Amino acid sequence: MILAQKAIFATDVIPFEIELETSEEEILEENTESPEPSTSSPKLSEEELMTKFFDILSGIILNRNEYVLNHDIESLEKLYDTDIKVSRYAFEHESIKADYLANWxxxxxxxxSDIDSFIKMRKVRDRENGLFGMTCNINTTYTYHYNNEPExxxxxxxGTSHYIHLQQKGEDYVIVKEWYTDPFSDSLELKGKEPQELTDFIVSQNAPDFTPSETLKKGLEYAHTYCGIGAGEHMFKYNSKSYxxxxxxxxxxxxxxxQIxxxxxxxxxNGTWNYDGDGTATWVNAQKLTYYLMNSGRGxxxxHGSYEKVYKSAFNLRPGDIVAYEKKGRITHVSTVTALDNKGxxxxxxxxTDRLVVPYDLGWSNSNITFHLIDVYY
Known part of the structure; x- marks a missing residue:
């Protein structure tokens, strides 16, 4: 049985880096309300800026994680300047995300029980009047336990890539702009309380007695190494030498x-599913890969159906299997099952977005999502 225990994670893993081009940064500058001028600090070197704002941003993200963990929306709001439109939008987005995590x-x-982030600074720019723009990568690790099995x-x-503006306010800094590809973007349609029957079913399960084959072990190790937030020398790296x-x-x-x-x-x-410098459609396209597996005898x-229709069947998934996600009649994403938690x-x-052993429905909770659960024949 493969369990995703806290001990398997290094605390300093960081995600695959995507550095924003200057043109994208300029686009993000448009329609930003200018903050009131404040007393500027003496100019710092690029290295000094990186060091200074690593500490400042780490403190802000540490506090934000704590407020999200405790669902403290009032304190969360204080990290932003909600008089500025784009800052208010950023706060509202994080607030909705905190609500979603609590509901999930x-x-x-x-x-x-814990939300912990590691930050990799990419670039910091002094934009005058106490305003600083920066790009960074953030790897966030969430730890949970079932309420009936807290031990x-x-x-x-x-792993996420961020573009952030911080504005100095007295001795502190607040977020006046933040852009990133949010892994919860398909979850922010808040639902009412789920039926108790659903929760009761999940918590009553036990992890199956499962031993992966040697070939499957190789695939799972590859997945965890090259997912974009692998540990050690594989930090924020895809297997770009081969693919x-x-x-x-x-x-x-x-x-x-x-690849997995x-x-x-x-x-x-084979002639249909192949990679040789670039990939066939069945190799690189989520929908075509899904239907290839089902029509080729390889899966x-x-x-398939809404979460409410498939959640019981999902306990039949095993490492190596695939979950495909359909929106508006088209499969837009696939993920590989690489572990099971203590309930299976x-x-x-x-x-x-780069994910490492994440619950398969987390981030995919909107009502327009259809799940396809695929048994891959290893």
Missing amino acids: AQKQGITF VSTSFSL MDCNPLGGDCANFAS MFESGAFKK GRIA YPLVTCHN
Whole structure:
């Protein structure tokens, strides 16, 4: 059985870096309300700015994580200047996300016990009058336990790339702008309380007695190493020596799922599913990969439908299987199951947004999401 225990995570992992181009930064500058001038500090060197704002931003993110963890929306708001429109939007987004995490935890029958982030600064720019712009990567690790089994903790990680403006206010700094690709963006349609029957079913489960084959082990190790937030020398790195990064072309999720299958040694390339400098459509496209698996004899559908229709069947998923996510009639994302928690709940690993052993439905809770659960025949 593969469990995602807290001990398997290094505390200093960071995600795949995506540095914003100058033109994108300029676009993000548009329509930003200018803050009131404040007393500027003496000019610092680039290295001094990086050091200074690593500490400042780390403190802000540390506090934000604590406020989200404790659902302290009043304190969360104080990290922003809500008189500025884009800052208010950033706060409202984080507030909704905090509500979502609280709702998801209630549905799941779990309690989040810790949220911890590691920051990799990319660039800091002094924009005058106490305003500083910066790009950075943040790896955030969430730890939870089931309320009826508090002695067992499970951790998962999310990697995000951020563009942030901090404005000095007296001795402190507040967030006046923040842009990032949010892994919870398909979850911010808040629902009412889920039926108690759903929660009762989840917490009553036990992890299956499962031992992966040697080929599957290779695939899972590859997934955890090259997911974009792997540990050690693989921090914020994809396997760019062997495979292209399809993010600039629309997304790298299917490319990575195909890599996991191939690198396990269980699946050979063929004329339909192939990578040789670039990938066939069935290799790099989420929808085409999903239907290829079901039509080629390499996989079969366990279930599909809304979360309420598939959540019981999802306990039949095992590491190596795939979850595909459909929106508006099109499969737009795939993730690979690479672990199970202590209830047997499937945990997925994928690219864009980079996820490492994350509960498969976390971030995919809107009513327009259809899940396809695929048994991959290792």
